[in-house]
Amino acid sequence: MNKIVKYILIGILVLGALWAAAFFIKTNSKSAITYEVQNPFISNIEKKTVATGKLIPEDEIEIKPQISGIIEKIYKEEGDEVKSGDLIAMIKVVPNEQSLNQARGRVRNAELALNNTKVEFERNKALFDKGVISSQDFNELKLQYDQAAQELENAQADYQIIRRGSAGGSSSANTNIRATVEGTILEIPVREGDQVIETNNFNEGTTIATIADMSSMIFEGKVDEGEVAKLEVGTPLKINLGAVEGEELDAVLRFIAPKGIEETGAVQFKIEGDVEVKDDVFIRAGYSANASLVLEKKDSILVIPEALLQFDKETDEPYVEIAEGPVENQQFERKDVEIGISDGVNVEIVSGLTESDKVKVWNKTEPIKKGEDEETEEETS
Numbered sequence: 001m002n003k004i005v006k007y008i009l010i011g012i013l014v015l016g017a018l019w020a021a022a023f024f025i026k027t028n029s030k031s032a033i034t035y036e037v038q039n040p041f042i043s044n045i046e047k048k049t050v051a052t053g054k055l056i057p058e059d060e061i062e063i064k065p066q067i068s069g070i071i072e073k074i075y076k077e078e079g080d081e082v083k084s085g086d087l088i089a090m091i092k093v094v095p096n097e098q099s100l101n102q103a104r105g106r107v108r109n110a111e112l113a114l115n116n117t118k119v120e121f122e123r124n125k126a127l128f129d130k131g132v133i134s135s136q137d138f139n140e141l142k143l144q145y146d147q148a149a150q151e152l153e154n155a156q157a158d159y160q161i162i163r164r165g166s167a168g169g170s171s172s173a174n175t176n177i178r179a180t181v182e183g184t185i186l187e188i189p190v191r192e193g194d195q196v197i198e199t200n201n202f203n204e205g206t207t208i209a210t211i212a213d214m215s216s217m218i219f220e221g222k223v224d225e226g227e228v229a230k231l232e233v234g235t236p237l238k239i240n241l242g243a244v245e246g247e248e249l250d251a252v253l254r255f256i257a258p259k260g261i262e263e264t265g266a267v268q269f270k271i272e273g274d275v276e277v278k279d280d281v282f283i284r285a286g287y288s289a290n291a292s293l294v295l296e297k298k299d300s301i302l303v304i305p306e307a308l309l310q311f312d313k314e315t316d317e318p319y320v321e322i323a324e325g326p327v328e329n330q331q332f333e334r335k336d337v338e339i340g341i342s343d344g345v346n347v348e349i350v351s352g353l354t355e356s357d358k359v360k361v362w363n364k365t366e367p368i369k370k371g372e373d374e375e376t377e378e379e380t381s
Contacts, residue, residue: 322358
């Protein structure tokens with residue numbers, strides 16, 4: 001029995017050795033990976049960045065009332081084109097009771113003063129006609145009478161302004177809210193019946209409407225602090241709108257903020273660009289947009305695909321491997337290189353290579369043949 005077990009173990013060991021030898025021979029019989037090569041070439045590189053932002057009118061005017069009250073009537077709608085002087089809304093004045101009472105009392109006092117002066121004036125006029133008083137005394141009384149009449153007129157005008165918002169029914173009445181510039185009404189944030197506050201030195205007042213010239217638009221966006229130093233005023237921009245597919249607008253950088261704003265741990269700088277609005281493209285205020293900016297550009301320089309670069313693990317310096325002799329020999333040597341700008345696809349070679357060098361293409365993978373794939377599955381099973 002022991003001999004049988006012994007023979008079985010010997011047989012298993014022999015079969016295992018034979019299988020291992022066969023597997024080793026088959027594995028080493030596969031052809032070695034053949035690396036391709038690529039020559040450096042002359043090309044242009046543009047290093048770009050994208051700034052996100054929006055399109056806004058260059059000039060937005062807020063129309064505010066000169067008197068407090070309630071919106072009685074709105075004559076325009078958002079999106080309407082207006083000219084300077086067009087009536088937008090009308091305000092109904094709700095006077096302050098105390099101010100109204102004081103103005104009414106001032107009118108009454110002016111009437112009493114005028115009546116008293118009138119009596120004196122008429123009495124002395126008769127005396128002047130008879131030669132009893134001098135011309136100088138009569139002229140002084142006439143001046144007092146004229147001043148009293150003017151005071152009454154002023155008091156009555158003030159009373160009407162407090163009561164109605166204006167001294168008369170002219171088109172320049174404070175209750176009439178009119179456009180001050182030509183443009184498009186972007187927003188009317190109030191409705192009929194809303195109470196509004198006048199603009200003064202202590203209060204900016206309620207906005208009745210916002211008007212802007214839609215033919216003059218600017219791009220307003222932000223760029224990272226790592227890229228702002230490479231920007232210059234006058235740099236051309238390409239504007240892409242999220243709401244208008246397939247349209248690209250030209251713009252010119254006109255402003256770079258001198259102070260950055262920290263957002264989510266990164267410092268951002270505001271930029272502005274003048275946009276050339278096309279007649280056949282309707283632009284709405286507030287469209288989100290992306291601006292493509294060229295940070296750096298070089299023409300006719302020696303480049304290689306960035307995927308051919310390797311970096312030393314210790315020094316982090318870039319290098320490539322170039323072929324020694326014929327490519328069929330698959331013999332390569334390391335060559336340190338100095339690189340310049342990159343656009344993410346190609347990278348500039350400042351020194352270390354020439355156009356005749358054959359640079360090794362890394363990470364070559366061979367497709368698995370169908371027969372080999374089936375054999376691998378059988379071995380695994």
